[in-house]
Amino acid sequence: xxxxxxxxxxxxxxxxxxxxxxxxxxxxxxxxxxxxxxxxxxxxxxxxxxxxxxxxxxxxxxxxxxxxxxxxxxxxxxxxxxxxxxxxxxxxxxxxxxxxxxxxxxxxxxxxxxxxxxxxxxxxxxxxxxxxxxxxxxxxxxxxxxxxxxxxxxxxxxxxxxxxxxxxxxxxxxxxxxxxxxxxxxxxxxxxxxxxxxxxxxxxxxxxxxxxxxxxxxxxxxxxxxxxxxxxxxxxxxxxxxxxxxxxxxxxxxxxxxxxxxxxxxxxxxxxxxxxxxxxxxxxxxxxxxxxxxxxxxxxxxxxxxxxxxxxxxxxxxxxxxxxxxxxxxxxxxxxxxxxxxxxxxxxxxxxxxxxxxxxxxxxxxxxxx
Numbered sequence: 001x002x003x004x005x006x007x008x009x010x011x012x013x014x015x016x017x018x019x020x021x022x023x024x025x026x027x028x029x030x031x032x033x034x035x036x037x038x039x040x041x042x043x044x045x046x047x048x049x050x051x052x053x054x055x056x057x058x059x060x061x062x063x064x065x066x067x068x069x070x071x072x073x074x075x076x077x078x079x080x081x082x083x084x085x086x087x088x089x090x091x092x093x094x095x096x097x098x099x100x101x102x103x104x105x106x107x108x109x110x111x112x113x114x115x116x117x118x119x120x121x122x123x124x125x126x127x128x129x130x131x132x133x134x135x136x137x138x139x140x141x142x143x144x145x146x147x148x149x150x151x152x153x154x155x156x157x158x159x160x161x162x163x164x165x166x167x168x169x170x171x172x173x174x175x176x177x178x179x180x181x182x183x184x185x186x187x188x189x190x191x192x193x194x195x196x197x198x199x200x201x202x203x204x205x206x207x208x209x210x211x212x213x214x215x216x217x218x219x220x221x222x223x224x225x226x227x228x229x230x231x232x233x234x235x236x237x238x239x240x241x242x243x244x245x246x247x248x249x250x251x252x253x254x255x256x257x258x259x260x261x262x263x264x265x266x267x268x269x270x271x272x273x274x275x276x277x278x279x280x281x282x283x284x285x286x287x288x289x290x291x292x293x294x295x296x297x298x299x300x301x302x303x304x305x306x307x308x309x310x311x312x313x314x315x316x317x318x319x320x321x322x323x324x325x326x327x328x329x330x331x332x333x334x335x336x337x338x339x340x341x342x343x344x345x346x347x348x349x350x351x352x353x354x355x356x357x358x359x360x361x362x363x364x365x366x367x368x369x370x
Contacts, residue, residue, distance in 0.1 A: 045071040045098075054082050061089050069093050073100040087113040095119060103127035108134030115140055122146040126172075132158035139165050148172035150196070156182035166191055174198035174220070183209040190215055198222040198244075204230040215239055222246035222268075228254030235260055247271040252278040259284050270294035270316070276302035283308050289335075290314040300326040307332045316340040318364075324350055335359060342366035 046060070046069055060066075072090060083104055090096060096119055106114075106125060111134030114123070120141060126148050130138075135149065135158035144165060150172050154162075159182035162171065171192055178186070178200045186197065187209040195216055202210065202224035210221070211233035219237070222244055224230075231254040234240070240261060246268055250258075255278030258269065264285050270292045274282070279293070279302030288309050294316055298306070303317065303326030312333050318340050320326075327341065327350040337359050341351075343366060351365055 044068045045073070047073045047075065049075055052082055052086065054085055057082060057086050057089050061092065066093060067095055070095055071098040071100075072096060073098075074102075074104065083110065084113075091116050093117075093119075098122040100124040101128070105129055106134075107131070108137070111135070112137045114138065117141075118143060120144060124148040125152065126150045128152050130154070132161065136161045141165075142167055144168060146170040149176075151175040153177070155179075156185070158182075159185040162186065163188055165189075168192060170194040172196040174200065174222075176200060178206075180205060180209075186210070187212055189213070192216060193239075194218040196220040198224065198246075200224060202226055202230070204233075207231070208233045210234075211236060213237065218242040220244040222248070224248055226250075228257070230254075231257040234258075237261070238263065240264065242266040244268040245272075250274060250278075252281070255279070255281040258282060261285070262287065264288060266290040268292040269296065272296055274298065274302075276300075276305070279303070280305040282306065285309070286311065288312060292316040293320070294340075295319040297321065299323070303327070304329040306330075310334065312336055313359075314338040317344070319343040321345060327351075328353060330354060331357060333357070338362040340364040 044065055048056070052074065083106070087110060090099065091113065096117060099117065099120055102124060103126070106128040108131050111130050115137040118141070121143050123144055123146065127150065130149065130152040132155055135154055138147070139161040145167055147165070147168055151174070154173060154176040156179055159178055163185040168189065168191060171189070174196050175198065183202065183206040190213070192213065193215055195213065197210065198220055199222065200206070202221060203226060206224070207221070207226045207230035214237065216237055217239050219240055223246065225248065227249045228251050231250060235257055241263055243261065243264055250269065250272040252275050255274040259281035262285060265287050267282070267285065267288060271294060274296045276299045278296065279298040283305040286309065289311050291309065291312060295318065298320045300323040302320065303322035307329040310333060313335050315333065315336060319342065322344045324346065327344065327346045330339070331353060336357060339354070339360060339362070341354070342364055346365070355363060
């Protein structure tokens with residue numbers, strides 16, 4: 001009986017569709033050919049338990065697939081005694097490109113060790129204790145294109161260090177402590193295309209600084225007290241296709257400014273108070289495919305206006321008192337796949353009508369009365 005041999009290229013193609021556990025625990029045992037393809041050509045992602053111990057780290061470092069590991073994610077957990085050993089071990093991974101160390105109580109000394117991982121292109125250090133000194137070490141990592149350093153202890157000096165990272169395309173720095181100098185430093189990063197500066201007390205002046213970033217395609221500035229006056233400074237961001245501006249005291253006047261961003265495809269304006277007139281302004285964004293407008297008091301007429309957004313595939317209109325006619329009007333959204341219509345005083349008749357929408361895959365309808 002003849003056995004058909006697969007080419008190395010085909011083996012590699014198959015491996016590309018499998019998770020790392022299957023690759024390491026099954027495919028690598030099939031034959032010497034499969035083992036060699038995995039060892040020399042595969043890109044392995046490793047996810048470690050948050051309570052990782054020294055023994056587990058040592059075992060990983062002895063693996064014959066060490067040079068194939070390109071991504072490491074460590075879950076949250078208490079492993080403070082092993083973190084130094086882990087970081088020093090990761091420095092030995094020559095092809096490591098992505099590292100996720102979320103909520104591990106890392107400080108600036110740990111950041112210094114991480115800065116030696118020169119092959120990294122993506123780094124997530126959300127929820128640690130890294131200060132401006134640590135950020136200065138990280139800023140020397142010239143290969144990084146993605147940096148997330150939310151909820152650390154970064155101030156204006158750290159922002160100035162980040163400003164020098166010319167290779168960055170995505171930056172997430174929410175919930176830090178920036179002021180005018182920090183906002184100005186970040187605004188000078190013309191290389192960025194995606195920015196998250198939520199929970200940084202931007203206010204009007206901070207938004208004015210960010211508004212000059214003409215290359216941004218995605219901007220998230222939730223919980224920043226920018227008000228409608230601040231929104232107008234976003235109007236020159238002509239490349240922006242995704243905007244999240246949750247809970248920012250935006251009224252119908254601010255919604256008018258947002259309505260001028262005609263290139264938007266994704267918008268989250270939840271927990272503001274744009275009202276029905278603001279909803280009418282947003283309804284002119286005819287490229288929108290996803291809209292979250294939770295708790296904005298848009299009412300029946302606001303919902304009727306939004307029913308003209310015929311490109312929408314996702315709509316969250318939760319808690320807006322849209323009533324019966326508002327609910328019925330949404331049936332016009334023929335492309336809609338996902339809809340949250342909770343807490344809107346809608347009866348079963350309207351819900352049953354909505355359920356008949358041809359493309360709708362997910363309908364959420366929580367109610368105070370049930």
